[in-house]
Amino acid sequence: MTFLTILLLALFTTNSTSKSELTILDELKQENKVDDEEYNFFKKQLNFKNSIGFTQRQDSLNDWSLDIVYTEEIYFHKKDSFLIKEYYFSQEKLASFRNEGKIYRPERYYENGALKSKYFFYDKEGKEHLQSILNHMSDKKVIDDIDPIVKVEVVHAGCGFSAKSVEMAEDKTKRKYRKAKKLNYYMIETFKGPNNNKVTFQRPVKTKFKTIVEGHSF
Numbered sequence: 001m002t003f004l005t006i007l008l009l010a011l012f013t014t015n016s017t018s019k020s021e022l023t024i025l026d027e028l029k030q031e032n033k034v035d036d037e038e039y040n041f042f043k044k045q046l047n048f049k050n051s052i053g054f055t056q057r058q059d060s061l062n063d064w065s066l067d068i069v070y071t072e073e074i075y076f077h078k079k080d081s082f083l084i085k086e087y088y089f090s091q092e093k094l095a096s097f098r099n100e101g102k103i104y105r106p107e108r109y110y111e112n113g114a115l116k117s118k119y120f121f122y123d124k125e126g127k128e129h130l131q132s133i134l135n136h137m138s139d140k141k142v143i144d145d146i147d148p149i150v151k152v153e154v155v156h157a158g159c160g161f162s163a164k165s166v167e168m169a170e171d172k173t174k175r176k177y178r179k180a181k182k183l184n185y186y187m188i189e190t191f192k193g194p195n196n197n198k199v200t201f202q203r204p205v206k207t208k209f210k211t212i213v214e215g216h217s218f
Helices: 003-011 021-030 036-051 054-059 091-099 130-138 164-176
Strands: 068-076 081-089 108-111 143-145 149-156 186-193 196-203 210-217
Touching: 021 036, 021 196, 036 054, 036 068, 036 081, 036 186, 036 196, 054 081, 068 130, 081 091, 130 186, 149 164, 164 210
Parallel strands: 143 196, 149 210
Antiparallel strands: 068 081, 068 186, 081 108, 186 196
């Protein structure tokens, strides 16, 4: 049994389900854990994920030799606009990255159905490499509150770069988000691993943001 298999079993011991996200949402509504407005917001998100071809990409996992997918579905309800991020990984490839002491980033990354190339954050809370995603999802409940993160990239030109620029950007970002405020979006996070699923429906509450600032060369 691989390390990741053990970790996945621990992650899903109390949250394993073969139910669809919509079935789980319906159950939350029946149990009065979400109100009518929240139910409608979350349902719109799930419908939008289908409209951008998410199902077809799931059907392609075997062709890609990938078997893990994590999604963030963000719905800005006042603007009726969406942002869906999809991160695809391989359980088999993770083992070699662990042996080499490297961080395992996505094999494929999509935004609203379009394949993207982007810089991924190293931070352990950034939810952009597999270990940080596993750590994050292990603490989430089926119905939960959003824990917002602000990510800032400081682009520089290699060897002449000073870490002071990152420090200044971090200080500026923390000052900007020093006060707690209520978010303007709802979020669904889903993790699908080998034989395991976990979904969490998250509501906005008044809270402080976490900030992550990293430098990288162009």
